[in-house]
Amino acid sequence: xxxxxxxxxxxxxxxxxxxxxxxxxxxxxxxxxxxxxxxxxxxxxxxxxxxxxxxxxxxxxxxxxxxxxxxxxxxxxxxxxxxxxxxxxxxxxxxxxxxxxxxxxxxxxxxxxxxxxxxxxxxxxxxxxxxxxxxxxxxxxxxxxxxxxxxxxxxxxxxxxxxxxxxxxxxxxxxxxxxxxxxxxxxxxxxxxxxxxxxxxxxxxxxxxxxxxxxxxxxxxxxxxxxxxxxxxxxxxxxxxxxxxxxxxxxxxxxxxxxxxxxxxxxxxxxxxxxxxxxxxxxxxxxxxxxxxxxxxxxxxxxxxxxxxxxxxxxxxxxxxxxxxxxxxxxxxxxxxxxxxxxxxxxxxxxxxxxxxxxxxx
Amino acid sequence: xxxxxxxxxxxxxxxxxxxxxxxxxxxxxxxxxxxxxxxxxxxxxxxxxxxxxxxxxxxxxxxxxxxxxxxxxxxxxxxxxxxxxxxxxxxxxxxxxxxxxxxxxxxxxxxxxxxxxxxxxxxxxxxxxxxxxxxxxxxxxxxxxxxxxxxxxxxxxxxxxxxxxxxxxxxxxxxxxxxxxxxxxxxxxxxxxxxxxxxxxxxxxxxxxxxxxxxxxxxxxxxxxxxxxxxxxxxxxxxxxxxxxxxxxxxxxxxxxxxxxxxxxxxxxxxxxxxxxxxxxxxxxxxxxxx
Numbered sequence: 001x002x003x004x005x006x007x008x009x010x011x012x013x014x015x016x017x018x019x020x021x022x023x024x025x026x027x028x029x030x031x032x033x034x035x036x037x038x039x040x041x042x043x044x045x046x047x048x049x050x051x052x053x054x055x056x057x058x059x060x061x062x063x064x065x066x067x068x069x070x071x072x073x074x075x076x077x078x079x080x081x082x083x084x085x086x087x088x089x090x091x092x093x094x095x096x097x098x099x100x101x102x103x104x105x106x107x108x109x110x111x112x113x114x115x116x117x118x119x120x121x122x123x124x125x126x127x128x129x130x131x132x133x134x135x136x137x138x139x140x141x142x143x144x145x146x147x148x149x150x151x152x153x154x155x156x157x158x159x160x161x162x163x164x165x166x167x168x169x170x171x172x173x174x175x176x177x178x179x180x181x182x183x184x185x186x187x188x189x190x191x192x193x194x195x196x197x198x199x200x201x202x203x204x205x206x207x208x209x210x211x212x213x214x215x216x217x218x219x220x221x222x223x224x225x226x227x228x229x230x231x232x233x234x235x236x237x238x239x240x241x242x243x244x245x246x247x248x249x250x251x252x253x254x255x256x257x258x259x260x261x262x263x264x265x266x267x268x269x270x271x272x273x274x275x276x277x278x279x280x281x282x283x284x285x286x287x288x289x290x291x292x293x294x295x296x297x298x299x300x301x302x303x304x305x306x307x308x309x310x311x312x313x314x315x316x317x318x319x320x321x322x323x324x325x326x327x328x329x330x331x332x333x334x335x336x337x338x339x340x341x342x343x344x345x346x347x348x349x350x351x352x353x354x355x356x357x358x359x360x361x362x
Numbered sequence: 363x364x365x366x367x368x369x370x371x372x373x374x375x376x377x378x379x380x381x382x383x384x385x386x387x388x389x390x391x392x393x394x395x396x397x398x399x400x401x402x403x404x405x406x407x408x409x410x411x412x413x414x415x416x417x418x419x420x421x422x423x424x425x426x427x428x429x430x431x432x433x434x435x436x437x438x439x440x441x442x443x444x445x446x447x448x449x450x451x452x453x454x455x456x457x458x459x460x461x462x463x464x465x466x467x468x469x470x471x472x473x474x475x476x477x478x479x480x481x482x483x484x485x486x487x488x489x490x491x492x493x494x495x496x497x498x499x500x501x502x503x504x505x506x507x508x509x510x511x512x513x514x515x516x517x518x519x520x521x522x523x524x525x526x527x528x529x530x531x532x533x534x535x536x537x538x539x540x541x542x543x544x545x546x547x548x549x550x551x552x553x554x555x556x557x558x559x560x561x562x563x564x565x566x567x568x569x570x571x572x573x574x575x576x577x578x579x580x581x582x583x584x585x586x587x588x589x590x591x592x593x594x595x596x597x598x599x600x601x602x603x604x605x606x607x608x609x610x611x612x613x614x615x616x617x618x619x620x621x622x623x624x625x626x627x628x629x630x631x632x633x634x635x636x637x638x639x640x641x642x643x644x645x646x647x648x649x650x651x652x653x
Contacts, residue, residue, distance in 0.1 A: 081556045
């Protein structure tokens with residue numbers, strides 16, 4: 001087996017008695033787009049700052065091409081970074097900002113000029129060379145920051161929520177730019193965000209951070225189809241939870257019952273389940289079926305009373321309350337026959353495929 | 363973001379202009395007070411400089427044509443420049459430390475700075491005399507450690523004046539510098555580090571250029587204040603390096619020569635106003651808004 005390009009090993013960071021991150025193990029392939037996804041305070045930025053060399057880990061190691069980075073100071077790591085806040089040097093022009101890392105590397109003037117032009121072309125800001133950062137919009141400033149971070153061909157580019165200060169439309173535009181630039185330069189990117197949509201749109205793989213640990217690493221579809229914790233299930237895609245009782249277990253599949261309903265067989269289980277214990281059954285709104293009148297025969301279902309019907313353009317969103325008072329959401333395409341004439345208080349049956357649902361214990 | 367700041371600052375400028383016009387009438391009593399008790403006496407003094415002992419510019423000719431006086435001018439500039447440079451060298455790291463230290467600690471340091479400014483100037487200068495004299499704590503300690511055999515001449519000379527004045531001027535350079543440095547986002551320096559800049563390169567190419575307006579305004583303030591300083595040079599300086607303010611005092615108090623005193627005061631005033639105008643031109647409020 002070949003050495004992974006970037007290897008994070010048992011990383012841990014304590015601030016006094018508070019542990020910011022622990023047990024971070026991660027490998028990243030060359031050219032990969034890896035996103036650290038999680039809410040604020042989950043340790044994703046701390047991990048990135050340790051990679052940048054702004055923080056020293058309490059334990060663990062970071063290996064780039066097999067060599068440890070820990071003892072190397074920030075300015076010798078040769079890593080690029082785009083920050084959450086605008087960090088262009090305000091007294092320098094756009095061209096001088098991009099040239100800065102090349103000047104401190106003592107490149108020749110002709111090489112610097114050529115490189116600055118190339119970088120401005122890459123981020124599509126030709127002709128902006130003489131502008132001062134204050135004369136540019138936030139989106140333009142972040143593109144210049146990207147050009148500055150890529151100018152010296154770093155093996156790894158770190159991005160710490162670079163789009164969080166921008167509005168939604170601009171954010172999507174620059175997400176496209178980042179994707180294009182990633183494909184053109186083939187640089188390895190480590191990207192921090194709390195926005196699941198952004199993570200899904202950009203990344204090859206996503207590491208989901210929760211409370212200082214990585215809950216799960218995988219591609220977007222993997223995390224969506226097979227979340228390993230309740231937190232991941234809640235963070236990637238929409239999900240609702242119903243309390244259930246485990247009847248029996250075998251091969252990672254559980255038989256369970258909900259309230260006084262019939263047993264449901266073969267639901268994948270995560271966590272340590274004990275027969276007789278209670279657990280949470282996760283159901284995704286877009287994977288539920290809705291039938292009226294009689295319960296479907298082909299699959300298990302839950303009876304529920306319609307609470308609310310919301311029209312959302314191409315989708316219709318139905319909220320319904322189960323017998324035990326838990327609310328489930330169903331998303332149906334506009335014009336679905338079951339929604340015709342549906343009104344509040346109607347009794348419906350919400351059906352699901354046991355193999356596509358998940359049970360989380362603890 | 364840039365657009366937003368631009369519009370808000372220009373809107374602010376318009377608003378403050380309106381407020382300024384509106385408030386002008388209300389400031390008249392204060393302006394009158396300044397006119398009667400400040401501007402008129404200065405004008406009277408300046409008038410005496412061209413009227414006594416006889417009308418003409420004789421006083422100025424004597425002042426600018428006598429080697430002794432020119433030496434005092436030169437010495438005033440040297441001391442002021444020295445104090446300014448030393449204040450900057452000490453003040454910059456202190457201002458930087460204040461900007462990055464936890465606010466609870468910086469509050470304490472600020473309290474010390476402000477308290478020292480509130481303490482009577484004469485008391486502080488006498489305190490330095492005690493510390494710096496031949497049998498003072500500093501000389502005794504150095505001799506006790508065996509570093510020197512003879513006490514160092516630290517008082518009644520340039521060293522004494524520079525130490526005493528730098529101590530008094532430091533807050534005036536630290537406060538404006540602190541204001542400027544605190545507005546610099548630390549992430550900008552992190553960005554510089556990841557770009558490959560060593561600490562020294564980040565200091566010389568990023569931090570100092572960004573702090574330049576604060577450095578210039580602080581340095582100019584210290585320089586101008588030093589030019590007209592009296593108490594500290596009089597107590598800690600020697601006769602060999604007299605400063606302009608001492609000369610003026612001597613003209614007025616010992617020689618009762620109001621003409622020469624007024625002439626020297628005008629020269630000082632012109633130099634001060636010229637420097638102030640240069641600062642406004644280079645780093646004035648309008649220029650800061652542009653950055």
